[in-house]
Amino acid sequence: AQSVAQPEDQVNVAEGNPLTVKCTYSVSGNPYLFWYVQYPNRGLQFLLKYITGDNLVKGSYGFEAEFNKSQTSFHLKKPSALVSDSALYFCAVRVGILTGGGNKLTFGTGTQLKVEL
């Protein structure tokens, strides 16, 4: 079984400050990790992924995430937050073995990011 935990329902930061949205995961085997963002009344937009290689991965809109195997974490970060970053952020995991057409994503409960002036 695979699972994702996002311990914070909401994160508030001031514009210009660094932000971190936390994610921990549990999976049997190598994890493939993803971050998605959801704006109001919109679908999920892919931000970044970790598959293998460097633990620090960079994605869209200046976001990055750090994979930490020992802590089973994949926290989302951005050095300087913008008001326009305010949205709902989802961490997701799947087992990193490509078997047939499966490879479902398991999502966390989401973290609402609010960036204020």
Next chain:
Amino acid sequence: EPEVTQTPSHQVTQMGQEVILRCVPISNHLYFYWYRQILGQKVEFLVSFYNNEISEKSEIFDDQFSVERPDGSNFTLKIRSTKLEDSAMYFCASRGGQGANEQFFGPGTRLTVL
């Protein structure tokens, strides 16, 4: 930039009625998925589809649900007899070939069962 599209954006139906939610995945993608998100809850996997057959399904995806790829472009989710608890946002997603890892999601269909 290619994207996944879904129709309708909002569907209202009476309990017990059949609904069909439609999706057009990204062209040349091979793997297709349906997820749902009940209001205020997390996104849940329903079913994955590859090579014209279901490759995996969740416990939610019972006999009332079915999926089909009737032609080379559409991917549909049918709910035969809707229940109140089927009210949710339904997302379609697609993924490229074997080496592609990320799934691309459509904007969703909000299903309201009265």
